Each structure stands twice: as structure tokens, then as C-alpha cells.
Amino acid sequence: MSSCCPAKTKSITDDVKDYYGKKLRTGDDLETAACTTPPQKMFKSVANAMALIHDEVVSKYYGCGIVVPECLEDMNILDLGSGSGRDCYALSKLVGKDGFVIGIDMTDEQLEVANRHVDYHMKAFGFDKPNIKFVKGFIEKLKDAGIADNSVDIIVSNCVINLCKDKHEVLSEAYRVLKEGGELYFSDVYADRVLSDEIRNHKVLWGECVSGALHWKQLFDLAKDIGFETPRTFEYRDLKITKPDLKEVLGDAKFVSVMYRLFKLPKDADRNASQVIYKGTITDNQDELKFDRKLTFKNGASVTIDGDTAAILKQSRFKEDFMFQKAPGCAKYSEVKEENPFDLLKSGGVTNEGGTCCC
Incomplete structure (x- = not known):
């Protein structure tokens, strides 16, 4: 996973590209637990789909949750920061041959891995033609990547939004491309405070989804400002940074990984109990x-x-x-x-x- 920030924040973009394209080769290269998923129970259909995914795709996976919501048959899904494509391929199997999945990422190395295995997965899933594609682009510039207004049923994102400096633009673009009734279902990292510039400017902590974390209240403020419904907390877990040199930089700041669901509704929606x-x-x-x-x-x-x-x-x-x-x-x-x-x-x-x- 990786996709954020075009030219106006070029240094952050380049740092993230280098981190996910060149420094990280597998999940074993991570220095914190922020971009890892702890063992957790999966529904049978999700576990079956995950079992069919190519080993190289899995080895290049970085994320802090399993972003697979319910009720997926025939849905059009967009994955923000799709990386090597693990989540996209699982979703591709679950939406079925009449659904469609788009993964967007900015890192050439990750996209190369994802695109290399399209035919492999279509054969494994028993589909006669691809119901998935990967595009290069920035998650706050979805229009540049050809994602049309009101065209997506569900957006997922796995520990990526924190990598982008302009979260307002990311969420605004997500809102634009979602259909009315559509959902943004995503896992991300949040802080218990507004982080200092020293933390924000730390390349490793930014690359590992820590320095870019919003103060949790900012997410609710952004969602309200853009037009989303109140974020629904689905799952959450404590996130502790234990490496001494990184812990020293962070001081007393605390972090949590949360799975949220945000819905886009029409303005005149019936709101009776x-x-x-x-x-x-x-x-x-x-x-x-x-x-x-x-x-x-x-x-x-x-x-x-x-x-x-x-x-x-x-x-x-x-x-x-x-x-x-x-x-x-x-x-x-x-x-x-x-x-x-x-x-x-x-x-x-x-x-x-x-x-x-x-x-």
C-alpha cells in the first residue's frame, strides 16, 4: 500500500515512494507494528479468497487491518493505495465476475507486482475475463486517474490515508466518486494529540504510518465538513511503538489503529427512527x-x-x-x-x- 501527495508535497511523496518501492522488500523489513495486521478471525469466504492469492502479492503486503466489508456481490470497489494488490484480489473474488475492482497506487514497484498476477488470479477464481485493474495515481487526485463522479459502491483503504499530507482532499475525492448510499470502509492510524513537527518530519515514522496520523477528533471534523455521516467505529486496537529510538522521538504520544465506516447519503434521506x-x-x-x-x-x-x-x-x-x-x-x-x-x-x-x- 502506498499512494499520496503529488507535486505540491513532493518531498513526502518521494519519501513514501522510496520507502515502499525500494526500502521495503517484504513485511519483515518494517520497523513498527503500525503497518502489520495481527492474527484475526476471517469469514470463510474471505479466508478462501485470501488462500488463493499469489505468494509474491502477499509477501509485499503492508497494512493495519483486513479491509473486506460485507455484502460485496456485484459491487464496484475502489482500493486507495492498493500496493501489491492483496486486498484487491480478495475483493475481486468476492464481488464475483459481475463486480469490478480498481486499485490505485503511486508506486511503480508495487504496481508491477500487482499487474504481474492478474491472469494468475482470474484463472484461480474461475473468471473468463478480468474484473480488476490497477491504475497509477494519487489518492487525492482520483479525477486525474479517471475515476468518475458517483461511480463507486464501496471504497476501501488499508493504512494509507495517514501517508498523505492532505487528508481533506483525500476524503473529498472519496466522497465525490462514491455513489449515494456508498461507503468508505477503511483502516488507519490515529493519535491522541496533534503531533509535533519533529514527529511529522521523521521519515521512518511517516513511512510506517505513524507521523502522518490525524488526531482522532480531526477525522470526525473532516467527515462532517465534507458531508459524510458520522464515522462508525467498527474495530480498534492499541498500537505501541517499542523500538527505543523511535519511541524517544514520539515521547508520550499514543496511537491506535481503527477500522471506520463512513457513508455518503443523499441530502433528503429519510431520517426517521x-x-x-x-x-x-x-x-x-x-x-x-x-x-x-x-x-x-x-x-x-x-x-x-x-x-x-x-x-x-x-x-x-x-x-x-x-x-x-x-x-x-x-x-x-x-x-x-x-x-x-x-x-x-x-x-x-x-x-x-x-x-x-x-x-
Whole structure:
């Protein structure tokens, strides 16, 4: 993964290109855990897709999460900073022959690896023609790479947005190319403070997704300013930098890796609280569907949800997987609020906050 920052921030761009194109040969060359994914459980279809990916593609993978959301059949997906293509190829298998995946990256060496194995994966997946392509470009300049307005169902990104200096432009471009009802599902690193210039200018820490981390509150401010719904925390984990020389540079700054989902909805979306019943129709999620860290829908169970969550379900790719009816006036439900991931780490709790009806 790597893709950020054109000429106006040329030094950062060149540093990142060199880091991911020349210095890093495999994941063993990383100096921190920021760009690594800890062992985690995968759904069967995801694990099966990952098992088919070429060894060279996997060896060149750098990322802090598995960015594979649910309900992917026939979707058009864009991967920001696709690197060697690991996530793209898994998604290519999961969207099926009638879906399509585009990976965008700025690093020639990574793109060479990704493009080298297109035919290999199409044969492994049993597809008679490619449903994937890789393009060279910058993730905050998607128009230059030919990504049209309102053309993408889902955008994924795996620990890449922090590598780019202009996060506002990245998120604005993501918003532009998403269809209404579309989702940005991404993993990234965040800090508990605004980082000092000394940290920001450290090449290794920037290349390893640490120095470029936003203060967590800035993400919520950017999302609101651009027009996204409130970011939904899906997963999070503590991120500790243990190498002594890097730890000394960082001082008391703390970091966390978070998987967020952001949705783009029409301005006139219906935002009435609703009672919903999940039908159990999504692959690998027949028994239950985890929507965010707080809310999990059980198959056949009636749940009362706030108007913003109802609007997302009604406008997005999930709309056919739920039954909707108006929530009774006495129904209780939790409102969507900003969440400090560092407070979540301290509390350590995951709760289901779907509401109930008193009637």
C-alpha cells in the first residue's frame, strides 16, 4: 500500500515512494507494528479468497487491518493505495465476475507486482475475463486517474490515508466518486494529540504510518465538513511503538489503529427512527450482521434504530437485507455520537446498543 501527495508535497511523496518501492522488500523489513495486521478471525469466504492469492502479492503486503466489508456481490470497489494488490484480489473474488475492482497506487514497484498476477488470479477464481485493474495515481487526485463522479459502491483503504499530507482532499475525492448510499470502509492510524513537527518530519515514522496520523477528533471534523455521516467505529486496537529510538522521538504520544465506516447519503434521506429485522441474507453473516462495534443485528430479531442508522440501511447496499417499519413512539434507541478510540481502549467494552420497544 502506498499512494499520496503529488507535486505540491513532493518531498513526502518521494519519501513514501522510496520507502515502499525500494526500502521495503517484504513485511519483515518494517520497523513498527503500525503497518502489520495481527492474527484475526476471517469469514470463510474471505479466508478462501485470501488462500488463493499469489505468494509474491502477499509477501509485499503492508497494512493495519483486513479491509473486506460485507455484502460485496456485484459491487464496484475502489482500493486507495492498493500496493501489491492483496486486498484487491480478495475483493475481486468476492464481488464475483459481475463486480469490478480498481486499485490505485503511486508506486511503480508495487504496481508491477500487482499487474504481474492478474491472469494468475482470474484463472484461480474461475473468471473468463478480468474484473480488476490497477491504475497509477494519487489518492487525492482520483479525477486525474479517471475515476468518475458517483461511480463507486464501496471504497476501501488499508493504512494509507495517514501517508498523505492532505487528508481533506483525500476524503473529498472519496466522497465525490462514491455513489449515494456508498461507503468508505477503511483502516488507519490515529493519535491522541496533534503531533509535533519533529514527529511529522521523521521519515521512518511517516513511512510506517505513524507521523502522518490525524488526531482522532480531526477525522470526525473532516467527515462532517465534507458531508459524510458520522464515522462508525467498527474495530480498534492499541498500537505501541517499542523500538527505543523511535519511541524517544514520539515521547508520550499514543496511537491506535481503527477500522471506520463512513457513508455518503443523499441530502433528503429519510431520517426517521425505525424498527428493522435482519433477514439473514448476507453471505457469511446468516446468523448475525455486525454493523459497528456497538450494533449487531441478529437474524429475525426486531431492533429499533436511530434515524441516521435507518437512513444508511435504507439507502445503501444493505437495503434488501432488512425489513423496515416505523418505530413506535415509546421506542428507546441509542443516538450516534463521536467516539474517542482512546477512551474505548480504556473501557475495553463492546456493547450492542440497538434499542427495544416498550409496547
